[in-house]
Amino acid sequence: MQNRPPQFEPIIGRYFTLNFNGRDHRIYVEEAGSGIPLICLHTAGSDARQFRHLMCDTKVTDRYRVIAFDLPWHGKSNPPEGWQDKEYQLDTKIYKDLVRAFSQAMALNNPVIMGCSMGGRLVLHLALDHPNEFRAVIALEGADKLQPYYDTSWLHRSDIHGGEVCAGYVSGQIAPQSPNKYRWETLWSYMQSGPGIFKGDLFFYWQDGDFVDRSNNIDTLRCPVYLLSGEYDNSCTPERAKDTHDRITGSKLTIMKEIGHFPMSENPDLFRTYLLPILNEISEE
Amino acid sequence: MIKLLQEIANDDETLLRWGKLVTCKVLIGVGDVDFIVSIEKGRVDSLRKRTLPLESGVFAIRASEVVWNEYWQKLPKRNYHDLFSMFSSGLATIDGDLTIFMQNLIYFKLLFAAPRNCLRELPSAK
Numbered sequence: 267m268q269n270r271p272p273q274f275e276p277i278i279g280r281y282f283t284l285n286f287n288g289r290d291h292r293i294y295v296e297e298a299g300s301g302i303p304l305i306c307l308h309t310a311g312s313d314a315r316q317f318r319h320l321m322c323d324t325k326v327t328d329r330y331r332v333i334a335f336d337l338p339w340h341g342k343s344n345p346p347e348g349w350q351d352k353e354y355q356l357d358t359k360i361y362k363d364l365v366r367a368f369s370q371a372m373a374l375n376n377p378v379i380m381g382c383s384m385g386g387r388l389v390l391h392l393a394l395d396h397p398n399e400f401r402a403v404i405a406l407e408g409a410d411k412l413q414p415y416y417d418t419s420w421l422h423r424s425d426i427h428g429g430e431v432c433a434g435y436v437s438g439q440i441a442p443q444s445p446n447k448y449r450w451e452t453l454w455s456y457m458q459s460g461p462g463i464f465k466g467d468l469f470f471y472w473q474d475g476d477f478v479d480r481s482n483n484i485d486t487l488r489c490p491v492y493l494l495s496g497e498y499d500n501s502c503t504p505e506r507a508k509d510t511h512d513r514i515t516g517s518k519l520t521i522m523k524e525i526g527h528f529p530m531s532e533n534p535d536l537f538r539t540y541l542l543p544i545l546n547e548i549s550e551e
Numbered sequence: 552m553i554k555l556l557q558e559i560a561n562d563d564e565t566l567l568r569w570g571k572l573v574t575c576k577v578l579i580g581v582g583d584v585d586f587i588v589s590i591e592k593g594r595v596d597s598l599r600k601r602t603l604p605l606e607s608g609v610f611a612i613r614a615s616e617v618v619w620n621e622y623w624q625k626l627p628k629r630n631y632h633d634l635f636s637m638f639s640s641g642l643a644t645i646d647g648d649l650t651i652f653m654q655n656l657i658y659f660k661l662l663f664a665a666p667r668n669c670l671r672e673l674p675s676a677k
Contacts, residue, residue, distance in 0.1 A: 415639035420653045427654070434656025438633025442626050498629045500636040 313341025
């Protein structure tokens with residue numbers, strides 16, 4: 267039997283050790299393309315596989331070096347030594363410092379940064395506090411203020427399968443129009459997340475990341491801000507994205523019809539129609 | 552439409568796979584009418600109107616008939632498209648002991664949404 271040689275995707279994955287806050291973190295990072303660095307931040311409780319379609323899109327990779335990494339405790343990035351002794355919890359300072367440490371370790375020059383959900387919130391914090399470090403920020407499903415509507419304690423209990431309940435929680439954040447194969451792939455990464463990790467991320471997403479009192483200080487002349495919100499997102503709803511947009515003078519808002527909370531993974535073909543004009547605009551500035 | 556839930560759910564192999572450990576009674580409120588759904592290893596054994604005041608389920612999900620009909624559209628409007636989104640937007644309520652609901656969340660979401668697989672057109676919420 268003669269096998270066809272493997273048709274490799276253009277994505278290259280590697281590991282490196284990042285010393286952060288005095289501890290070594292083994293980080294897994296994937297990238298594809300060349301040109302302007304574009305850092306991609308995954309959602310809470312998931313990993314960088316969410317950006318696999320973007321990294322195989324030549325309309326993006328012809329001009330952008332797309333870089334997506336798994337946060338420590340996520341995907342193929344290990345938790346640091348001693349993780350078993352303490353409950354995981356992500357807060358604004360740790361998250362912000364970690365992403366900046368990653369960018370510096372990778373020696374990225376004035377990258378664009380795009381994050382989804384908690385990543386979308388984080389890039390807004392970066393635009394406020396470190397506008398000179400980023401060429402532009404793209405917040406997918408990111409807002410400066412959110413309203414929690416569920417009890418996160420269900421997500422980490424010995425009598426409930428963590429992976430299944432995490433996937434069950436977020437399943438309703440996917441638009442009904444999204445293709446079934448991508449719906450279940452998006453949920454699969456949630457089913458694989460470590461115990462208590464989604465819950466720990468949600469501390470930042472639901473609580474610590476609120477900065478409605480300061481978001482109006484973001485200077486979009488120094489760091490352009492793009493907000494994209496899916497019609498079917500019921501946490502960072504289009505209304506909350508609009509409120510955030512109204513507070514950040516000069517920001518640009520796009521409401522994405524027939525998309526939910528995971529645009530890049532739940533409906534990549536539709537998402538690119540919203541994202542490509544923004545990437546064009548940023549690359550031409 | 553709710554009366555079709557039993558027939559549709561029991562023909563759905565994916566649903567039965569996710570529900571193989573689920574045995575319980577659940578209350579579904581459609582407007583002012585309560586239904587008791589009896590589930591045995593993921594199969595809906597019976598679905599009938601509640602007749603006794605002390606009859607109940609381990610948990611109860613209630614919404615108006617208009618809301619359920621929109622939820623059961625093939626492509627529901629936003630906020631009507633998922634149980635959690637109906638709770639967060641105030642379109643539906645959930646009460647009772649939620650342990651078995653959370654332990655089998657994917658199953659219950661598939662079960663409640665099963666009538667979407669029926670091709671019959673429903674009146675849409677305005």
